[in-house]
Amino acid sequence: MSAKSAKMRTTYREAIRAAIREALLRDERVFLMGEDVGRYGGCFAVSKGLLAEFGSERIRDTPLSESAFVGAGIGAALGGMRPIVEIMTVNFSLLALDQILNNAATILHMSGGLFNIPLVIRMTTGGGRQLGAQHSHSLEGWYAHIPGIKVLTPATLEDARGMLWTALEDPDPVLIFEHGSLYNMEGEIGGDAGAVEISQAALRRPGSGVSLITYGGTLGKTLQAAEVLEADGISAEVIDLRTLRPLDTRTIIDSVTKTHRAVIIDEGWRSGSISAEITARIVENAFYELDAPVARVCSAEVPMPYAKHLEEAALPQVTAIVAAARQVMGRHG
């Protein structure tokens, strides 16, 4: 077995760092820019060590102004660069929403196709780490509403390692949402792991009784729920959406056509969420395949609490996923 294909232990954080490093090595137009990405090594230590290796031209600390440095990233992309912009959390990305929606997502259209924006924006999303309401929300579903951008949600080590390069190759803006609870996730990855395609959802666990549809930070909980359900005699299929925009409707519909039941697990708030969009697509495309109403497990519609027990109560948990699946299976008690 060659050293390259041998499995190696890594973490989600290290996989992203490896992806950034590979991009920096492969393409001199690539650079990383964001708050504390350089000297501090990144708020979540993703870019630790990169400044020393690549220098301050390519690993650039920015002022605390999301609007300014996302705007600068758009300008750099227009100027022929391949910027990776890091935003600390999705809550702060709202300061740059004007740049993302009104410029990044729109300029190709406004310029009659003359100017595309090959920009990648990475940001942390999600709760569960007691960071309070201003650092813990899951707003990727909002971004999935916007035409002109792609929204990626890597949930596995392979996707953390492989989605960045594919995103950088895209001629248009791509947003990558890294769930904060995943950075320490540890596991094995092929030594030759590299770019992955980003257009399809993945079947993470095949099953026949119910489709559990999720992405990002709730994939792990959903897989755990599937284990519990299996012990209970319910065969659950787990779909990892991977990309929220464009949504891989085909895979969702194929799965629901097989199982006739769906539970959507989404850390976002329920109202007007990506889970609502998925529900609509199931009803639009597979109504006559449904054997039970579509069920959703989402976050409580409150600002994310700081207190540990309240935060846990507000987020989708394994027990709630199991309960929802049992309900659509017509199991009681």
Next chain:
Amino acid sequence: MPSLGADMEAGTLVEWRIRPGDGVKRGDIVALVETEKGVIEVEIFASGIVDSILASPGEKVPVGTVLATIRVEGEPAEAAAPSEKKPPEVPKPAAPAPEAPAWIAPIREARTARPLASPVARRRAEESGLDLSSVTGTGEGGIITLADVEGAPSRIEEKAKRSLATADQLTAMRRAIAAAMTRSKREIPHYYLATPIGMSRAVAWLREVNLGRPVTNRLLYSVLILRAVALALRDFPEMNGFWLDGAFKPGSGIHVGIAISLRQGGLVAPAIHDVDKKDLEELMRSILDLVNRARTGMLRSSELSDATITVSNLGEQGVETIFGIIYPPQVALVAFGALTEQPWAENGMVGARSVIMAGLSADHRASDGHRGGRFLSAIDRLLQEPEKL
């Protein structure tokens, strides 16, 4: 249990269409009864209010058994005569049916409500021709799920049961036909006459009439024949009625039984009532309706019991002359063969004409050959003036 045919001995009550307290009027369909001829709608003979129901669905009861009682308007609920002094406890005749007791209400609701089924269960049920109301739902809140439709033994077993039932029914029908025909040949001294009837005028007239009609509204020559037989019967009452208890009993009207062969085999001859009083249009509609209902097994009781004569038409099979067996206790059967082109001599000339052979089988106890011959001639004459039919 009404007799829905000469040889019916018993019937199975399938469904009630009424409940105690309902108001009914003569001719209303009150129940479905299954016989060897299929499921028959039973009409009621009198108007009134349903008093009590004495037989339950699924019960097989002999002909003549009381299935339910009705009280006619003004009659008290109990048979006891009201005393003069005591204000009689007569229910207001025109009062609406009494409100169902509380315990009945949910049942009625459950009966009329659309069965709750998941979309895929509904689709699958439709694909497999399964009636959802026969499926018990095991899903959340009693919803019918895919598993209930698919796994349910109902589909396969019901199908097997159904085909078994059809087979049983066929044998039963065969036995009923055998009994009736044997009785006929044993008891009825048949005589047979046949005469060719020129149909050129009738066919030409029909062609002209049909020119102005949409395809779905066209008249068939069989309607002319039926009408001609009915009109001729006005002058030959001894052909129209029954031989009962050693005497001829004329029919109360001209109700012509039409022999209809069923796709699954077997034969029924339900009646079209008062054929002589219906115009061609009405008759055409009646024939189509009757054939349809006979083939789906939804005939009414009166149609199966009251025919006063039978007309059979085997022309489609290319048969030229038919002498049928009289359906007891009727006394005559007129059978028509195929409409064919034949050389025809008239006024010393031979030409090609449309001809149909009319065959009469009649009960010699009720009529003689001389009258029979004149009856056929009368039919012939009527068919020569189709515009007057």
